[in-house]
Amino acid sequence: MSSPSRNLVVDVGNSGTKAAAFTDGEMMLPVARVKSGDWSAIDGMVTNLGVQNIIYSTVANVPSQRWTDKWKKAGLGVYSLDRTLPLPFQSDYQTMDTLGQDRIAVVAGTVGRMHTARLIVDAGSCVTSDLVDRNDRYLGGNISPGVTMRLRSMHEHTARLPLIETGTATDLVGRSTGQALLHGGQLGVVYEIEGLFGRLLTVHRDLQLVLTGGDAPLLLPYFSIDVLSYPNLVLLGLNQILSTYVNKHV
Numbered sequence: 168m169s170s171p172s173r174n175l176v177v178d179v180g181n182s183g184t185k186a187a188a189f190t191d192g193e194m195m196l197p198v199a200r201v202k203s204g205d206w207s208a209i210d211g212m213v214t215n216l217g218v219q220n221i222i223y224s225t226v227a228n229v230p231s232q233r234w235t236d237k238w239k240k241a242g243l244g245v246y247s248l249d250r251t252l253p254l255p256f257q258s259d260y261q262t263m264d265t266l267g268q269d270r271i272a273v274v275a276g277t278v279g280r281m282h283t284a285r286l287i288v289d290a291g292s293c294v295t296s297d298l299v300d301r302n303d304r305y306l307g308g309n310i311s312p313g314v315t316m317r318l319r320s321m322h323e324h325t326a327r328l329p330l331i332e333t334g335t336a337t338d339l340v341g342r343s344t345g346q347a348l349l350h351g352g353q354l355g356v357v358y359e360i361e362g363l364f365g366r367l368l369t370v371h372r373d374l375q376l377v378l379t380g381g382d383a384p385l386l387l388p389y390f391s392i393d394v395l396s397y398p399n400l401v402l403l404g405l406n407q408i409l410s411t412y413v414n415k416h417v
């Protein structure tokens with residue numbers, strides 16, 4: 168019997184690096200979260216989890232050659248989500264070279280899993296909203312500030328607004344400064360997404376909202392529309408791209 172194929176999949180975001188192993192396509196939980204730039208922690212996973220391939224997407228730092236050489240020497244296939252790997256979708260984005268690798272991964276992560284148009288929202292440091300039609304064509308998307316960024320910037324760019332933590336919003340409007348900030352900063356993201364979704368729905372009648380990212384659990388309770396929640400869609404998409412490539416070429 169052949170030994171299981173195991174990949175290490177790494178998503179370097181602006182708030183943190185998320186990593187998980189996949190054995191024969193199944194994600195091994197829990198997902199590890201380390202500081203962005205801590206490639207030594209990723210190297211520890213490579214050693215401890217006995218992986219054959221590693222893929223990373225990054226919107227921040229990349230591993231130095233010291234790490235990639237070490238992994239190659241140990242016999243791993245080392246892949247980054249750059250132009251060398253074939254993507255499972257066509258795209259209308261005019262600047263594919265600068266399109267965030269995390270955005271590419273979430274779009275890929277829905278291919279084969281969904282057969283309707285979808286708006287994929289990744290709520291992290293920034294909120295990205297990416298539109299894919301029912302034929303898996305990527306039509307484009309938007310970037311706006313994430314929840315933490317909104318709360319922090321209101322504090323940093325005013326004289327009187329405190330820095331508040333994210334939390335539970337109890338009403339549609341706030342009755343204190345803290346609530347007003349929370350409702351504007353956190354629920355405001357939900358209203359923004361619902362507004363865009365409603366406009367797009369007039370063209371894409373089968374549109375489905377997909378939600379992922381570190382702040383997805385904070386936002387999920389407040390939607391008035393149906394939401395498909397994929398907690399680790401960047402990682403799923405990366406593993407899909409890697410597995411397809413490795414099965415064909417290696």
Ligand SMILES: Nc1ncnc2c1ncn2[C@@H]1O[C@H](COP(=O)(O)OP(=O)(O)O)[C@@H](O)[C@H]1O
Pocket residue numbers: 179180181182183184200290291292293313315333380381382
């Ligand atoms: N363990 C955690 N460490 C840091 N942020 C977390 C954690 N769990 C949830 N979060 C939330 O996730 C958000 C970042 O989401 P994430 O998808 O990781 O962002 P990015 O892809 O930009 O790194 C933070 O703003 C924070 O509110």
Ligand SMILES: CC(C)(COP(=O)(O)O)[C@@H](O)C(=O)NCCC(=O)O
Pocket residue numbers: 180181182226265266267268269270289291292293294295310313
């Ligand atoms: C928009 C982003 C900052 C989101 O990153 P994140 O919030 O997940 O850390 C990232 O996808 C990025 O740097 N994009 C480059 C520009 C583009 O996508 O066109």
Ligand SMILES: [K+]
Pocket residue numbers: 269289290291292293294295380
């Ligand atoms: K994001």
